[in-house]
Amino acid sequence: MKRWIAMFLGAVLVPIAPGPAHARPGGDGWRPLAPIAGGPRQEHSAAAVGDRIYVVGGIVGDSAGGFVTTDRVEVYDVRRDTWSDAAPLPVAMNHPNVAVAGGRLYVLGGLSGGASWQALPDCFVYDPRADRWTRLPSMPLDMARGSAAVGTRGARIYLAGGMRTLTPAPGGVQDTVDTVSSYDVVTGRWEALPHLPQARDHVGGAIVGTVFYVVGGRDRGQVNVRDTVYAYDLRSRRWTQRSPMPTARGGVAAAAVGASVYVFGGEGDHDGTGPDAVFAETEAYDTVHDRWRRLAPMPVPRHGTAAVAVDGAIYIAGGGVEGGGAPVDVNDSYRPR
Template identity: 25%
Template sequence: MSHWNRKLRFTFGMLAAASALLALGCGDDGAQPAAPGTGGGPGTPDVEVEVQTARDYPDLVEAVSSFGAVLLDNALYTYGGNLGGGEFAADNQSSAFRRLSLAPGGAWEDLGAVEHLESTALVAHGGLVIRVGGLRADNAAGEPEELISVTTVERYDPSTGKWQALPDMPEGRSGHGAVILGDRLYAVAGWELIGAGEFRTGGFMLDLSTPDAAWVPLPDPPFRLRSLGVAKRGDVIYAMGGVGDAQEFSSEVYTFDTKTETWAPGPELPSEIPIKGFGATACSDDEDLYVNYADGLFRLNEAGDGWEPAGELEFTRYFSPLICPGNGEVIVVGGRSTANNEITASVESVDVAQ
């Protein structure tokens, strides 16, 4: 049995314990409250108008988890992912690259086959989609595992439908996060999986405004984590949750100030179940930073020193990419159900307006 499989089985054992806690009432599905409307003009009686931010979107074409997703020009792009199947194999990894317009009546559009990867990251910059790293299985189902965290980075131009290579990262990277600040692309945390898997550097930065730029290592962080949520607020990058060297599940949060290039502890994630922030995903809009994990959806408070619930999901899930269109909406895409570990195709819009 590979080191990777031993880790995976231990993870799912902890998940069973979490499911038992949920059965005892730790999980709660509920309706989203409608926001009150405003009254009319002079001489017009006040009328309470129901405002519903949450919208209905079509499900994914197939159930998938641990995939890349990003919003660009009011369209949701998805790349690859884990299709289930119970083992790591090429056939259990998606090679689909798709797009969904978030305009009313939008439908999923197939943009062609890509490299079969999971645990990858997508970002948007300059009207382009950028894919950073990911985990590729080169073995067929039932064969010995051949797993590799790829070094490759590439960008997709929606106007031409073409991919273009960007500089490779110095190390392979999967289970990481990626964010854009201005023209700088950051790849944060994660690990390089070749055989047993190793935590190496804390990530890299690439200046997209500079021709022939090379990746620059980030200062060493005070953690070694993968399968975590990464997002920004202002000039600060947040690394949230995940799992570490000895399979210890984390609810810790760390911040990286991109101005001073220093790491610092942040406010710990609230967690009621054993797997804590494992499989967390995150996003931010112009105002707020959100994180989703097995305990639910949370928002960083205004002071930046704690977390507050940010709306109720139909069901809690993890390894579910999070999209922040703004205007009081967050979209949770695919992933694994916390209750039964089943992969879902659900695309859920959550009303997070206060």
Template identity: 35%
Template sequence: MTDFDRRQLLAFTLAAAIPVPVSARQTGGWQARAAMPWVAQEIYCAVSGGKIVVVGGLIGIPGQRERGVEARVGFYDPVTDLWAEGPPLPEARHHPMVVADAGGRLFSIGGYGEGPTGQWTNATEVRVLEEGGWVAGPPLPVPQAEAVGLEARGRIHLVTGRSPNAGSNGNWNDQADVATHQVLTDGRWETLRPAPMARNSAAGAVLDGRLWIAGGRTVAGGGTGRLDRYDPVEDRWETLAPIPFSGAAGQQVGGGLAMVATGGKLVTFGGEWFAPGGGGVFAETWIYDPASDGWSRGPDMKSPRHGLAAAAVNGVAYAIGGSSLVSSGQTTGIVEALSL
């Protein structure tokens, strides 16, 4: 599927978004850190043993239909600002969910791989990093990529994303937006209450023992800034104040963004938007305070990107890799950090 085809599907029925009031911009700024040893977008990461672990990804090749799919795994040490390469995945994957369980074990869940008909074959394989390499974990009952993967209260949750539509599974447009909520507990997957809205490419974080799902987009409606919170004890969802509208882009912050939880707040940044003839990436950083159910403007990203990985370690948010242009136009290995 060409980049133009993908933009067409996402662009022409963009939903109208209404700006919401926000407080004054906060001070501080993003600072450069050691870049990844390779470039990758459509990536996720997890923190284990104080290291940030990035798995797989997509390598956009400007002007070409084909893209490279990565199997490499990177370990970043925020203390030394150094990268090391870990054991690669058995299969190259982009959009794999990367989650550390309560004991620090790393899981690479699903994602897209190369199949007979394309590079968007939605996978069910789950891999667990053991000493010496990745081993098979409990496979997903239903493929679910471009999702949000989080660990809370000893269980791994997989929420929203895209699953194969009508049996086809190989190309981007074979997938449909879903509100599915799968959870891994005691070595098996179960289904819990679905998210309030089906969408893909949202961001997530765990704060106060609850799951927070922000942004995302739908093929039919474009970016959504909605913020949903899930209580795993009560198995209950509620919807809170949305991410503010981007006045600079004239678009609602939606798909391909990243989010972390730190200091009792949520921090979102990045993402992309599509429009006829082009699109762009969002520069804004938004900070959400659960106490007031309100957003404030943080420092704009030094290098705006989408499809990036994000993690927080010791009060510092890290933005890793991604693409500096809408779709797969300019894949990067940029790493920047924001102290809060």
């Protein structure tokens, strides 16, 4: 298997020699699982309906040694440790904004394109029973972006930050936004909400109780990673800032279990070692006491992936193992103690 590297702020696409990338047993709470059946992918999103995790869109390797945006949707059964295919996305996307509400899967925009990835306003809903996508009215153009933090409470899906343009080439544009919006799955209405205190993309997001947490991320490039934790109160509609994450990083995966938000991996400038470092860090934020703790690191450090909580365990499929694009098929889980 080849791995593909595209440095978003570095060299052009080049293939590299294959190497081991499967998760190893060990560490408290980590468990290796069946690798992605369809092969390596990253810059996707994921969400769960019951015991089934849907891995949506992203980038995959092509025959020329680079990568392309995919419409593929794969389903991981957490009980059986098996993979299957679902109906593909009507439009190929990377960095899609994905959420589940009312037992259905929603895709609310993302990025796509060739040499430069641009925001798509396209929205779709997926019915797992019928294995069918239905097009929804597009989101307002001024809200269109990919790579947003996403959270769901009741019938509302919340999006914070993201980016309108990502050019995966040396010095390429990375257009980060501070936009915050919500979508009501019942009425189909979009609402503009108070902006983030600062623009963020490739950011972690989770709702705990009535607070939407937006964690880490970056602002216009891998050299500009952040440790910030912003909290949006869904009732008062106000942003506050909480204790910072111990390790500043973007391209993270995040999920909530109980009253804690768990943040995995990432990409960026790590202690001055350069913008293309990939992080193994696992850190958890206690939303009750406003404090962080460090946990066992990822067996396979990755960025550009997604974390999904099911029955107290957090599942992480795919991602990149080098700066930029280097997709792998690794699939593992972390169960907090």
